[in-house]
Amino acid sequence: MPAYEAVIGLEVHAQLLTSSKLFCSCPVRFGDEPNENICEVCAGMPGALPRLNKKAVELAAKAGLALQCTVNPMSLFSRKNYFYPDLPAGFQTSQLTPPICEHGHLDVTVQDATRRIGITRIHLEDDAGKCVHGQGATLIDLNRAGTGLIEIVSEPDIRSAEEAAAYMRAIHAILVCIGATDGNMEEGSLRCDANVSIRPKGSTTLGTRTEIKNLNSFRNIQRAVEFEIRRQEGCLEDGESIVQETRLFDAVKQVTVSMRSKEDAHDYRYFPNPDLPPVLVLAEELQAWEAELPELPEARKLRFIQRLGLNEEEAAALTAERATADFFEQALALCSNAKRVAQLMAAEFLRECAQQNIAPAQAAFGAAHVAELATLIDEGIISARIAHDIFPELFASGAMPRAFVTEKGLVQVSDSSELEGVVAEVLAENPAEVEGYRGGKTKLLSFFVGQVMRKTKGKANPALVNSLLEESLGKH
Known part of the structure; x- marks a missing residue:
């Protein structure tokens, strides 16, 4: 043929x-x-x-x-x-x-x-x-x-x-x-x-x-x-x-x-x-019209990658529409963590917009909301997992994230003394897994993290939990 x-x-x-x-x-x-x-x-x-x-x-x-x-x-x-x-x-x-x-x-x-x-x-x-x-x-x-x-x-x-x-x-x-x-x-x-x-x-x-x-x-x-x-x-x-x-x-x-x-x-x-x-x-x-042209999508995508450290997929999603890119930059003006804002936009915000069939500018959850949610994660007040779980409700209501998190009692637990007790409890309840971990099955760490998060209803600071578990499991 x-x-x-x-x-x-x-x-x-x-x-x-x-x-x-x-x-x-x-x-x-x-x-x-x-x-x-x-x-x-x-x-x-x-x-x-x-x-x-x-x-x-x-x-x-x-x-x-x-x-x-x-x-x-x-x-x-x-x-x-x-x-x-x-x-x-x-x-x-x-x-x-x-x-x-x-x-x-x-x-x-x-x-x-x-x-x-x-x-x-x-x-x-x-x-x-x-x-x-x-x-x-x-x-x-x-x-x-x-x-x-x-x-x-x-x-x-x-x-x-x-x-x-x-x-x-x-x-x-x-x-x-x-x-x-x-x-x-x-x-x-x-x-x-x-x-x-x-x-x-x-x-x-x-x-x-x-x-x-x-x-x-x-x-x-x-x-x-x-x-x-x-x-x-x-x-x-x-x-x-x-x-x-x-x-x-x-x-x-x-x-x-x-x-x-x-x-x-x-x-x-x-x-x-x-x-x-x-x-x-x-x-x-012609000269005046050329001066009025905005930054074009491909140039904007390249800038997001080179200057802000976004990956190709994130930059492409954020520059597919000018309104989306403008929204992202408005949020970025309020929260300097470009990667965090981009992840919230690409993984959460754009998904909700698509499901509701609305443009970013029509959402009750605006750029200031995205920036505040990103800041809460950066400050360790909530985890990325909690942000994911509450995002649909935040998007629908238009509530400001900080007030919502406080009202719902979702503030992340970052007190090591409080978490040490939960870690000890989890290890005591799972002696076979503890023995397996100490025997070289280090992938069991994620199991222990999951157990701690379940007991704290997702409020425990994941980084602190990992640190406490590694410290406790390292002791014989």
Whole structure:
């Protein structure tokens, strides 16, 4: 059997975080009643003239800067002609040549291997409306029509489904970090089309590609691409030809299905939009926008590792979302033990947020709470085990940890004279284990620690318990 190599390119569509649409003042809101937010411009009425949203240009340029692109000082809008029920004007206003940004790249790490994925272009365009199918009819909702988008087109540099998902996660993190989009994939704020082909390993000739449309979750991106690679390999091994077509991913059956054939590339008959002048980005504007960019996720992760001593897993978890990283740094300003705060955040706080399906900023348990809990552990007032046990209740109630611990009588026992009695009691109750330990079975120490902790209901200082046990067991 020949060994194949996947060749994948992604086209990422991101809805820009503007309050109004790209060419009119209609609001951008998800979930409103159908056709509530439309006017003559976004409904494609003849003679209605568009007016460009400058904020959308700023966000597109910032996305380009964050992705190492060249931001062109002049770009043009064109009409991309095709006919579909939810495209009332009969064309989409998009950018062909030149786009606002081009020639960028993004470094993606998968299984400790980092690869550079080229970015061909980023262009501005307006979104179409939405077809609502059901009950024997198709209805059209134009609330989304005219919403500002950027499309980020990668080079065909991606070589696996895992790499495709990692690339999409990195794009999501960067765009949300800089405030270009809210990144809500369930609402369609960020979605992508995947172009997938395969070729024999070592070949430089591109195979016939298929396009998988409208993937709106990281899991679906990976699974759709994985299935499509396997499907194409099966076709070639069975002596069948791969057909150039557009496919959809069935998330329930975990398969891609044919949507329409695409034997030839569409002729969209692009021509410059006569109603829109060239988009000019001044050098001083670009410089100001670049200065406003926040620290990007990868740079922040590297700083957390190098300066704060966090490991790769902790740093990755804390920088996956800008809000989480901001929350961590707010807590760190109140408790200097970065490792302790990171462990509480990664092991406890983010788990509770995920279970409650809330963002860090929405939690009643804030950065000051995390910092105070970390301080209590550092001061020896409670153990890490007690912190773990009480965290769900603290998170739900929003109680300050110090007051909660005092009220519940959970202060850790660090009085050696008090613990010496408990240690002696445990050793007296377990003579066989004592003999075994003194005979060389030193792993029994954890058994004794557990017995002491049980008798003290988890309140004993673990470090002190270990010390007292080692001292007592060392005596014959």
